[in-house]
Amino acid sequence: xxxxxxxxxxSSRAIRFxxxxxxLAVAQQEFPQLYPANGWVEHDPEAIWASTLETAHQAxxxxxxxxxxxxxxxxILIWDRTTGAPLHNAIVWQDRRTADLCLAMxxxxxxxxxxxxxxxxxxxxxxxxxxKWLLDTVPRARALAERGQLAAGTIxxxxxxxxxxxxxxxxxxxxxxxxxxxxxxAMDWDEDxxxxxxxxxxxxxxxxxxxxxxxxxxxxxxxxxxxIAGMAGDQQSALIGQACFKPGxxxxxxxxxxxxxVNTGSEARTSTNRLLTxxxxxxxxxxxxxxxxxIFVAGAAIKWLRDKVGLIHASEDSEAxxxxxxxxxxxxxxPAFVGLGAxxxxxEARGLITGLTLDTTAADLVRATLEAIAFQTRDLAEAMTRxxxxxxxxxxxxxxxxxxxxxxxxxxxxxxxxxxRPASHxxxxxGAAALAGITTGAFADAQDFAARWQAQDRFTPAMDEAxxxxxxxxxxxxxxxxxx
Numbered sequence: 221x222x223x224x225x226x227x228x229x230x231s232s233r234a235i236r237f238x239x240x241x242x243x244l245a246v247a248q249q250e251f252p253q254l255y256p257a258n259g260w261v262e263h264d265p266e267a268i269w270a271s272t273l274e275t276a277h278q279a280x281x282x283x284x285x286x287x288x289x290x291x292x293x294x295x296i297l298i299w300d301r302t303t304g305a306p307l308h309n310a311i312v313w314q315d316r317r318t319a320d321l322c323l324a325m326x327x328x329x330x331x332x333x334x335x336x337x338x339x340x341x342x343x344x345x346x347x348x349x350x351x352k353w354l355l356d357t358v359p360r361a362r363a364l365a366e367r368g369q370l371a372a373g374t375i376x377x378x379x380x381x382x383x384x385x386x387x388x389x390x391x392x393x394x395x396x397x398x399x400x401x402x403x404x405x406a407m408d409w410d411e412d413x414x415x416x417x418x419x420x421x422x423x424x425x426x427x428x429x430x431x432x433x434x435x436x437x438x439x440x441x442x443x444x445x446x447x448i449a450g451m452a453g454d455q456q457s458a459l460i461g462q463a464c465f466k467p468g469x470x471x472x473x474x475x476x477x478x479x480x481x482v483n484t485g486s487e488a489r490t491s492t493n494r495l496l497t498x499x500x501x502x503x504x505x506x507x508x509x510x511x512x513x514x515i516f517v518a519g520a521a522i523k524w525l526r527d528k529v530g531l532i533h534a535s536e537d538s539e540a541x542x543x544x545x546x547x548x549x550x551x552x553x554x555p556a557f558v559g560l561g562a563x564x565x566x567x568e569a570r571g572l573i574t575g576l577t578l579d580t581t582a583a584d585l586v587r588a589t590l591e592a593i594a595f596q597t598r599d600l601a602e603a604m605t606r607x608x609x610x611x612x613x614x615x616x617x618x619x620x621x622x623x624x625x626x627x628x629x630x631x632x633x634x635x636x637x638x639x640x641r642p643a644s645h646x647x648x649x650x651g652a653a654a655l656a657g658i659t660t661g662a663f664a665d666a667q668d669f670a671a672r673w674q675a676q677d678r679f680t681p682a683m684d685e686a687x688x689x690x691x692x693x694x695x696x697x698x699x700x701x702x703x704x
Contacts, residue, residue, distance in 0.1 A: 339497030450655025513600030
């Protein structure tokens, strides 16, 4: 059996899988979101570690032979190599505090070179500017870094450090590829980018393939040493869990945000439509790349409806309310709560609601929120097409929102493309388990794992083309107002 650790933005999860991919145990624990200033988002690293360890213990079994890790990608932190104690809260991928720094670099004409090396755009979403902020702002951080007493890394690196008792400081290509410090062509940290962001190379982790024996758990944690044999950032892990190993295959994950990836094979294709080029996976000596579109707010908008606005009591209520809404409600919501991601990349944008009338109901607002996620997905799909990606035969979806049947059908209608929902809805964790299984021999190779993938549901487009065009045009006008 394989234990997958899935450390996400709002919760930590541990899932134990049987060799055939059957889920045997699931444990989940939420942890606090910290908002110290407008546009700032932080996590307490100790809360992340405590929730990870607790859920791992709950899902652990004596038969577990390997551990795989998947994680929220661009969130970064620094810690003391001697004590293992973090020097500051982790800065979360949603955080916008370095927007001015990125804008200044962009104004100086640095973005084309950064994109050529990393496949990324100059945006505070990525880890490099966050790490610079930590080193420049946290007392003694830069001095400790220069003396080799500091370690830095994304959440996977921090968990690996803690799980191995401080013996291993490493990451994988998919997480390294989101830092804006990693050359995705040379597959190594880029010296010029390290100088640009003033990051000492010595504080960064070693980078390995996704299928790699990263180390073993400290026997004190689980009573024995267990190999940690696979690791990937959450969106690439979902791509793997969805068995999208052939060029042209597409998956779209709906968690806190929405992330759509199309496999481009061995070609690192540079986007001309402000999408991202990113390592999809490195299995053995084979590297595959993907074009990715990132939406900052998806499930977080449903959480906003529940926790801040009080229109729903539970996330599951959104489906029934969407079905009860007026189909011709006329409301458009642009959920730019932390800026707009791809293909706009406007960190200063904020949320907007248009089309309100005295007839607008709570159900209309809930439905409009779900519709907005589908419209943003179409923005990504059309940008991918302009970048030369072939039209997919279907889009494989996962994440919490994918369980909403109304949303899945509206998504298919909006895209004009069939949408497939897998038999296993824990695809992100399953991807981490698959990587660990390939490393340890539970699966012969990636194709052995892919042969086991099954669709549970298929949603076929049924919307009239004229209505599809009218709704999407209405969305486009609302986005223009937001950007203005």
